[in-house]
Amino acid sequence: MxxxxxxxxxxxxxxxxxxxxxxxxxxxxxxxxxxxxxxxxxxxxxxxxxxRVNLLVFLRATRPMVLVTAPFIYALIIPFILLDLFVWVYQAVCFPVYKIPKVARGDHIRIDRQHLAYLNGLQKLNCMYCGYCNGVIAWVREVAGRTEAYWCPIKHAAKVKGMHGHYPGFVDYGDGEGFADGLAASRNRIRHPKTGEEPDAF
Structure with a gap:
């Protein structure tokens, strides 16, 4: 094995x-x-x-109930911006204290699909919105993953879907004897990552 x-x-x-x-x-x-x-x-x-599909043709082909959901989708921009701001402040204040390298926001938030000429204006706007929101989630996930690796690198008892890349290196659940050494090792890994190395997906 x-x-x-x-x-x-x-x-x-x-x-x-x-x-x-x-x-x-x-x-x-x-x-x-x-x-x-x-x-x-x-x-x-x-x-x-x-x-490229003409905007009016595109809208006529869209089901009315889909259009009704648009305000609910775009209203989420407010909490996403707040999350972006609060996590930026958190990382700026706390990571230097913990001696953890900061997560580069620009490595996760990519807004480039609006350059595709086969998209109409609304499609470009939607793609910019999705790129921003999913990028913020990816960036926050890595900030949170490094935070967990610093403070509580213990695996859960039950299987958890979609964990961040630092999770495989966590201490096994119930391993009280190995926790202190595992905590020190986890902190060392995130403080001194190998050059060019990204955490593994899990």
Missing amino acids: PTLDELRARMRALAQEAEAEVERRRAAFRYRIEKGRVVFDEAARRRHREL
Whole structure:
């Protein structure tokens, strides 16, 4: 049976393969990243404009009840902005005290789909909104994961879905003998991550 370290190494290898596949798809869809900006070749941009659905046509094809839900979706922007602000302050104040490297917000919040010419104005707005909200969740998740790894790196008794990448290195539930050493090891891992290493997905 493979050890936990071996499983984590496999997961890292799979992540690298996935990134290589993303690079291949970039070439297939004829775009590149230049100074953080997406650049399509002219033929791709022209085809994208041909594929764009007119906004009025798009709205006419939308079920009325879907339109009714729009205010409920967009009202969430207020708590998301507040969450973004409060976690930014928390990290700025607390992480230097704990000697934990700060989580780069820009690594998680990507708002770039509005550059796709095959989307109409409303679709672009929706994509910007989703990119922001899901990015905030991903960023907050990593901030919270590092916080948990610092204060309480103990696995739960029952299986938990969708845990952050630091969770596999936590101390086993009920391992009282190993807790002190496990806590020290967990704090050392988040304070001194290996260069370029991201926590494994779990």
